[in-house]
Amino acid sequence: MSRFDSNSPLAVHVTGLCRSFRGRPALEDIEVQIPVGSVFGLVGLNGAGKTTLIRHLIGAFVAQQGTVRVLGMDPVGDSQSVLRRVGYLTEEDSLPTWMRVGELVDFSRAIYDTWDDVYAAKLMDLFGLSRSDKLSSLSKGLRARAGLLVAIAYRPELLILDEPSSGLDPLARRDILEAIIRTISEEGRTVLFSSHLLDEVDRVCDSIALMRASRIIETTTVDQLQTRYEEIVCRSDTEMPPAIRGVFAWQGDDSEWSGVIDHEVVPETEFVVPAEVKLITRREITLHRWFAARAGTEQSSASELHDDHLQEVTSDVR
Numbered sequence: 001m002s003r004f005d006s007n008s009p010l011a012v013h014v015t016g017l018c019r020s021f022r023g024r025p026a027l028e029d030i031e032v033q034i035p036v037g038s039v040f041g042l043v044g045l046n047g048a049g050k051t052t053l054i055r056h057l058i059g060a061f062v063a064q065q066g067t068v069r070v071l072g073m074d075p076v077g078d079s080q081s082v083l084r085r086v087g088y089l090t091e092e093d094s095l096p097t098w099m100r101v102g103e104l105v106d107f108s109r110a111i112y113d114t115w116d117d118v119y120a121a122k123l124m125d126l127f128g129l130s131r132s133d134k135l136s137s138l139s140k141g142l143r144a145r146a147g148l149l150v151a152i153a154y155r156p157e158l159l160i161l162d163e164p165s166s167g168l169d170p171l172a173r174r175d176i177l178e179a180i181i182r183t184i185s186e187e188g189r190t191v192l193f194s195s196h197l198l199d200e201v202d203r204v205c206d207s208i209a210l211m212r213a214s215r216i217i218e219t220t221t222v223d224q225l226q227t228r229y230e231e232i233v234c235r236s237d238t239e240m241p242p243a244i245r246g247v248f249a250w251q252g253d254d255s256e257w258s259g260v261i262d263h264e265v266v267p268e269t270e271f272v273v274p275a276e277v278k279l280i281t282r283r284e285i286t287l288h289r290w291f292a293a294r295a296g297t298e299q300s301s302a303s304e305l306h307d308d309h310l311q312e313v314t315s316d317v318r
């Protein structure tokens, strides 16, 4: 579903970005490249650093180290130009609730040169909103739709959605948000989408960056995940997961175990299941399983596996 190629210019280019709060790192050595026209997903556990990264992109934080470019500009130095071309919707319910929907629309219309009246009217209809609705008396879901309307009716070149789904009901999420994301990217504009909802990320994103403990530990596509990882299910009469080189993030009990094979650690030609382990199946990895394996705080990352557990496992097998 790619609508861009490797020569596309970058809508977002972050290099070596670091940020600490009172000496505690929130972002470490962040590198992000988002080509124009793509849908980029940002995933990670709570506190991984997603919102802090996004706040740098809208110029709310000054980079302590590294550079941030959005649509070729510095979001702090060129903040007005950046904000006029970027749409931003967060999970926070931050709309001025003393306004009616019509006033919110008129207010936003006055700010953005590119405001599209026809599109705004279409969205209002689609979202089931009317100009006379008081924001304060709307449900959380309808207020989230009003926020989405004013974030996209000026057709921003880059739309940043930071956990936008929390206020939206499942129907709105699937039918409205996903349709909008698709339209935006099909029109050659770019979307950065931070979400806890992996099914949604799976359906709409061209590439996905996984944040863990203030770092981006992997940037991938769903296809690349299938090539690199696989899930293995096996039986072994041990209290501990079986030792198989290249397999990490074991889950299970003392008889049936499921692990993730990392083919960057062990190529297919070298992958061996020890004789005492009964292989039940090998199957494609899901985004959920990959996330659980890589985003967690336990010994689950492939790099950690490389560093220590692999040493143990390798020596056990050989």
Ligand SMILES: Nc1ncnc2c1ncn2[C@@H]1O[C@H](COP(=O)(O)OP(=O)(O)OP(=O)(O)O)[C@@H](O)[C@H]1O
Pocket (backbone or CB within 6 Å): 021, 025, 026, 044, 045, 046, 047, 048, 049, 050, 051, 052, 053
């Ligand atoms: N203004 C701030 N002052 C101090 N610490 C902060 C501030 N903003 C974020 N942090 C800390 O930085 C780290 C990253 O937080 P951030 O909100 O970016 O994570 P997140 O991945 O967006 O999580 P969530 O999904 O819960 O929003 C956390 O440890 C958080 O407590």
